Amino acid sequence: MWLNDQKIIPSAIRRYRKALAASTPRHIVIDGLFDQQKLDSICAVLQQEQYWHSQKHSYSALYVDESQWHATPDTERFVQRDLWQGYIAVANHAQSAIALEFLQFLRGTEFMALLSKIFDVQVTDIHVAKPEINTNFFRLGARDFVNQHADDSPGREICLLLYLNKDWSNEQGGELVFMGKDDHSVTIAPLYNRCVLFDPSSEGSEHWVKAVTHGAAAAYRYNVTSWYWSE
Template sequence: MWLNEQQISAEAVRGYRQQLKHSCPRHLVLDNLFDPQKLQAVSRVLQRSSHWQTQQHSYAALYVDAAQWQQTPQAERFVQRDLWQRSSAAQGDDAEQLALAFLQFLRSETFLALLSRIFRVQLTDIHVAKPTLNTNYFRLSAADFVNLHADDSPGREVCMLLYLNEDWQSGAGGELMFAADGNSPVAIAPLFNRCVLFDPASPGAEHWVNAVSSALPGHYRYNVTSWYWTE
């Protein structure tokens, strides 16, 4: 079982619903939602140098290739990061199979039902053409960035970010920043086994990521990003 049972009790879910009513944007920060030992095993897999490929998005187009990227003005670039290649990991060892199994769990009926209970919506992958494209591992180095953007899209009800950074230090950067009310952005440190759930259509849900510190060469910020849809 991937989930920490104490964090998903009926009482806990009622508490999460209350928090959602009073947060801007409509979001939750849940620490220790998942089994820490299993996540540590996943974290070790992600620290391998294999199966990573650079991904770049502009405000005009997603998945921009190298030639297009060079022609894109700096102000129009909003994402540069590494994406874990699930297809190349599929033939890997037991540890890599565990990392793949966790991604599969995050799209399972069990996990979708939990998110549905918390947000009081009916999440489903029945109309999602390629669900696996909506859940994957990412990493950021000091050279990478995720600039201000919104994740709202018709039918997209919940976004999840889960951090897999063991021993993340204060001053290392990498905080998730919600625009919130425009005057006081909400900062969330990317601590290990910290899960952020949010409604991408709620006011103040626009967000960015603070730069990872360049004082730690070869250092990466790891996370899972997952998007969930209604019918």
């Protein structure tokens, strides 16, 4: 229903596993993994301005409030972006349900089984206290940023990034950059229905996002971020 069946056939899985073994960091890029018509419906939901909330992280504390943020030096700030408040959206607008349904699919048995097969590790939410907070939509504007950081929390096996930016061009910025190996960074454009899966504990997996340009035709860069743990 949500997945493009041609992207999950056995030969494709073998290619993904081979690419993981050959890359630094261990990552794969899959274009067109999800059903595009359904993603189009989600994109319409994400245009509802009232359901976005500013989120700020420093290197020493997550979810910093405004007073803490103003007291934090620029060099200690690593995330400023907007978070989608899906449960509020669904409660007020029935058409928003498809976006929440997709987030739930990404944490469901079918999709986690696919990830387990690709990465050859058993991912599960059995020991995750609040799994739903680990999968959500985010957006970045020209004033926002995601600076260099690692996602290698204990037990975290896989990170997913899915981009929802139609007609995105190189001039608009917003590229994901992995540190890579031996000064060879890896840069990935945030193109529509492009899914990036990576092992956050692998060499070179520290990453950041290039700034969205002020002159971008689209006001925001949209993506889903999701984290997965093993048993």
